[in-house]
Amino acid sequence: MSLTSVFNIAGTGMSAQSTRLNTISSNIANAETVSSSVDQTYRARHPVFATMYQTATQNSGDQGSLFAEQDQSGVGVQVMGVIEDQSSLMPRYEPDHPSADENGYVYYPNVNVVEEMADMISASRSFQTNVEMMNTAKQMMQRVLTLGQ
Incomplete structure (x- = not known):
């Protein structure tokens, strides 16, 4: 894995956390909306994440088969996707x-504002962590460029 792939990985993490923050803000915005029927009432939404994998396509002799996994x-x-809770x-x-x-x-939505706020803090911290990873990778690349001076 090269140092430049860190930017792509952190970018996908930031995009995922942005989606998470958007669904949280939608849930909080609709927390006190009411309806006269169960079918028309807003339901909390939550994003579903999955890891993207890249498998190695080159095997180099015996070592390639040993380290394939x-x-x-x-x-x-x-x-x-985004699923409904x-x-x-x-009912009140x-x-x-x-x-x-x-x-x-x-009928009030099944949104727990306290849980949503905790999720919002977690998503915000995850976004910040990805930004810090990008900054660290950028600093490392800049230091590599100054090695020959």
Whole structure:
């Protein structure tokens, strides 16, 4: 793995964390929206990530076959999709609410704002870590260029 691939890997990580932050902000924005039916109520959304692998295509004699499994290295992360949380919604008895159904219930989303805030902090820190990896790789490349001086 070359030093330049660090930029690609960190870039995919930053992109994935941006998607995570976008879904978290959507969840928080819709945390207090109500509906008169279960089908129309907003459900929390969560991104699903997967590791992207690159397998070695060149085998060099016996050593290539010995290290074939070790040659698999992660080349980044990809967003497989965004799924809806299927946990139960929160019905509340509010007969005076304009969106209440015929039984007086309104349905609130299954968004836990405290969990979303914790996820937001985690996503933000992961994004920062990827930025620091890029900065470190850039500094290392600059130092390599000054070796011949």
